[in-house]
Amino acid sequence: MSRSIGLAHIIRHDDGTSSGVWGIYTLQSAFQPIFAFKEGKLSVAAFEGLIRPFRDGEPQSPMTFFSTCPAADRLHVEALTRTLHLLNAGACLPQEASIFVNFDPSVFTERSIADNALREMRLVLHEAGIDPGRVVCEVTEQRSASQETLHSFVAALRGNGFRIAVDDYGADDSDINRIKELRPDIVKFDATWITQLMESGAGFALLTTMVKSFEEQGIRTVFEGIEEGWQLELAEKSGASMVQGFVLARPELAPTSFRVFGKTPDPVAAAGDTSAAAAVAPRTARPAKAFGRRAAP
Numbered sequence: 001m002s003r004s005i006g007l008a009h010i011i012r013h014d015d016g017t018s019s020g021v022w023g024i025y026t027l028q029s030a031f032q033p034i035f036a037f038k039e040g041k042l043s044v045a046a047f048e049g050l051i052r053p054f055r056d057g058e059p060q061s062p063m064t065f066f067s068t069c070p071a072a073d074r075l076h077v078e079a080l081t082r083t084l085h086l087l088n089a090g091a092c093l094p095q096e097a098s099i100f101v102n103f104d105p106s107v108f109t110e111r112s113i114a115d116n117a118l119r120e121m122r123l124v125l126h127e128a129g130i131d132p133g134r135v136v137c138e139v140t141e142q143r144s145a146s147q148e149t150l151h152s153f154v155a156a157l158r159g160n161g162f163r164i165a166v167d168d169y170g171a172d173d174s175d176i177n178r179i180k181e182l183r184p185d186i187v188k189f190d191a192t193w194i195t196q197l198m199e200s201g202a203g204f205a206l207l208t209t210m211v212k213s214f215e216e217q218g219i220r221t222v223f224e225g226i227e228e229g230w231q232l233e234l235a236e237k238s239g240a241s242m243v244q245g246f247v248l249a250r251p252e253l254a255p256t257s258f259r260v261f262g263k264t265p266d267p268v269a270a271a272g273d274t275s276a277a278a279a280v281a282p283r284t285a286r287p288a289k290a291f292g293r294r295a296a297p
Contacts, residue, residue, distance in 0.1 A: 007083060007120075007123075007124065007127075009021050009022060009080050010080075010083060010084065010087065015091075015255055016091040016092070016255070017029075017087075017088050017091050017092060017254045017255050018084060018087045018088055018091070018254075019084070020080050020081070020083075020084045022069075022077060022080060023068075024055055024056075025053045025054065025055055025060070025065055026053070026054045026055075027051055027052070027053055027054075027065075027080065027081065027084060028051075028052045028053075028054065028084075028253050028254065029049055029050070029051070029052070029084050029085050029088040029089075029253070029254045030049075030050045030051075030052045030251035030252060030253050030254070031047040031048065031049060031050070031085075031088075031089070031093060031251060031252060031254065031256055031258060032047065032048050032050060032244060032249060032250065032251040032252075033046070033047055033244070033248065033249045033258060034046040034047065034048060034098075034100070034222060034242050034243070034244045035242060035243050035244070035248055035249075036241060036242045037236055037240070037241065037242070037243070042243075042248070044094070044097060044258070045097065045098060045242055046097055046098035046099065046100055046136065046242070047089065047093055047097055047098075047099055047100065047258065048099075048100040048138075048244065049081075049082075049084075049085030049086075049088075049089065049099060049100065049101050049102075050062070050251050051065070051081045051084070051085075052251075052253060053065035074104070074107050075107045075108075075113065075117070078102075078103070078104060078107060079117060079120060079121075081101075081102070082101045082102070082103075082121065082124075083120075083121075083124050085099065085101050086099065086101065086121075086124050086125060086128045086130060086135075087124065087127070087128050088254035088255075089128065089130060090127075090128030090129050090130050091128075091254065091255065092254050092255040092256050092258070093256070093258055094258070097134070098134050098135070098136050098163075099130070099134055099135055099136065100136045100138050100165065101135060101136070101137060101138065102137075102138045102140075102167070103137050103138065103139050103153075103157070104139075104140060105139050105140065105149075105150050105153050105154075108149070108153045109146075109149060110149075111152055111153075111156065114152070114153050114156045115156065118156060118157070118160050121160075122160065131161075132160055132161035132162055133161055133162075133163075135161075135162045135163070136162070136163045136164070136165050136185070136186060137157045137162045137163065137164055137165065138165045138166075138167040138188065139153075139154065139164065139165070139166060139167065139182075139184075140167050140168065147181075150182075151181065151182070154182050163185040163186065164182065164183075164184040164185050164186070165184055165185065165186035165187070165188055165222075166178075166179060166182060166184045166186070166187050166188065167188050168188065168190045168224075169187045169188060169189050169190060169193075170189050170190040170193030170194070179214075179219070183219075184219060185218075185219065185220065186219065186220045186221070186222060186241075187214055187219055187220075187221050187222070188221075188222040188224055188244075189207075189221060189222065189223050189224060189240075190224065190225075191223075191224045191225020191226075191245070192225070194207065194223050194224070194225065194226075194231075194235075195225070195231065198230075198231060198234050204234060204238065207238050208237075208238045208239060211238050211239045211240055212239060215239065215241070220241040220242065221240045221241045221242070222240070222241065222242040222243070222244060223235045223238075223240045223242070223243045223244070223245075224244050224245065225244070225245050226243045226244065226245030226246075226247050226248065227245050227246045227247050228247055229247060231245070231247070232245075232247055232248070
């Protein structure tokens with residue numbers, strides 16, 4: 001069997017982690033925890049893999065990196081980023097945590113392309129020691145050229161044992177009918193859209209109704225971009241399954257400190273820790289909060 005395109009661009013390091021090389025860029029994995037609400041506590045349920053490009057040792061924005069990649073290379077670059085995240089997840093994340101990785105459905109224009117990509121991904125998962133059931137494939141909520149191709153691609157992902165998440169729900173091209181058609185396991189709500197809805201009672205009521213509707217269909221929900229305490233409180237009140245954002249934990253380059261989440265937290269250490277590790281401790285009761293960024297005194 002031929003060597004994976006992703007693995008061909010991988011550099012292994014003595015600490016067990018890997019980096020990637022694409023042209024003039026060195027690529028590293030960063031992971032951000034996704035927390036679940038459960039019985040008055042927040043616990044880490046998953047991690048999202050995020051690419052961090054460097055040029056001559058200096059960090060570059062992911063948008064800058066991807067904008068320099070010709071369309072013809074996009075499929076291979078995506079394979080490389082997923083390979084990098086999965087290898088690093090196997091090396092430095094808790095074994096029970098789920099791993100979110102991104103897929104751009106627009107590059108999988110034919111079933112044969114998808115089949116080849118998934119075959120390579122299975123090789124990487126085997127090498128990383130990761131069960132396919134831990135992997136959540138995020139597909140963008142943007143329309144593709146062919147709905148039939150999109151549905152076929154999602155079916156192929158499911159056929160390989162992966163779970164499906166629709167990313168950035170609530171953005172411009174959102175369509176509730178597509179959620180019904182794709183039947184994802186998880187819907188990730190767009191951060192900007194969430195914030196706008198949380199600014200008013202009517203908006204929050206709509207958000208809560210949508211979360212309830214998804215949950216009744218067996219679809220779990222993630223609120224992205226939670227950066228302030230009031231947003232976290234309203235996310236919990238809305239019934240959202242999971243939350244992700246800077247108020248809880250920032251992304252960390254691999255090797256991360258997040259393996260601690262696979263162990264029972266030390267309550268003494270957590271009491272003096274303002275990092276994400278402290279977030280797994282029980283939360284005390286809080287006074288009711290008004291909608292928006294500031295409650296009236």
